[in-house]
Amino acid sequence: MNRSGNPATLAHARRRASLDKRQRILTALAALEYDGTPITFTAVARAAGVSTWLTYSPRIREHIEAARRRQHTPSRPGEPPAAPAALRMELDLAHHEIRQLRTDRDRLKTAVRHQLGQQLDTLTAGNLTARVDELTQSNKQLTNQLRQATAENTILQQRLTAAEADLTAARTSLRRMIRTENVTR
Numbered sequence: 001m002n003r004s005g006n007p008a009t010l011a012h013a014r015r016r017a018s019l020d021k022r023q024r025i026l027t028a029l030a031a032l033e034y035d036g037t038p039i040t041f042t043a044v045a046r047a048a049g050v051s052t053w054l055t056y057s058p059r060i061r062e063h064i065e066a067a068r069r070r071q072h073t074p075s076r077p078g079e080p081p082a083a084p085a086a087l088r089m090e091l092d093l094a095h096h097e098i099r100q101l102r103t104d105r106d107r108l109k110t111a112v113r114h115q116l117g118q119q120l121d122t123l124t125a126g127n128l129t130a131r132v133d134e135l136t137q138s139n140k141q142l143t144n145q146l147r148q149a150t151a152e153n154t155i156l157q158q159r160l161t162a163a164e165a166d167l168t169a170a171r172t173s174l175r176r177m178i179r180t181e182n183v184t185r
Contacts, residue, residue: 024049028047031047032047033070042057
């Protein structure tokens, strides 16, 4: 890590890495051409250990295309080019790359599905959390109302008991008065 924060040092290191990669491409291209291996952008990238994207960049692409032309040009006039073997190799490489791309696509699809599922779970969990909070608040209100109703019921029961006692006492007193009144007559 560049602790001093000097961008010139970083730029210089980046240029060096880029030149190294380009040199590796040219070396791999020469080796493939020398061995007679069919030259493709993918084969050069693999041999050099760089990305295929870099092999298509300006000043590299021209070298690869020139090597491909040289490879497909017959060495003697009238001799047919060695196209069937080169085409077969190119086709095999293309099939292999297609399989890799399909595998990557399936892997990424699965990853996106999992991430989307997690996002939906998060949204659903948020909605559920809000609903639980709402129900908890409602439960508290109902609990308070129940306490109030129970307290009022207890008070009313006490009043009823007192009223019944008063009524019983009043009846008893009334009976005595009626008896006393009847006896004195």
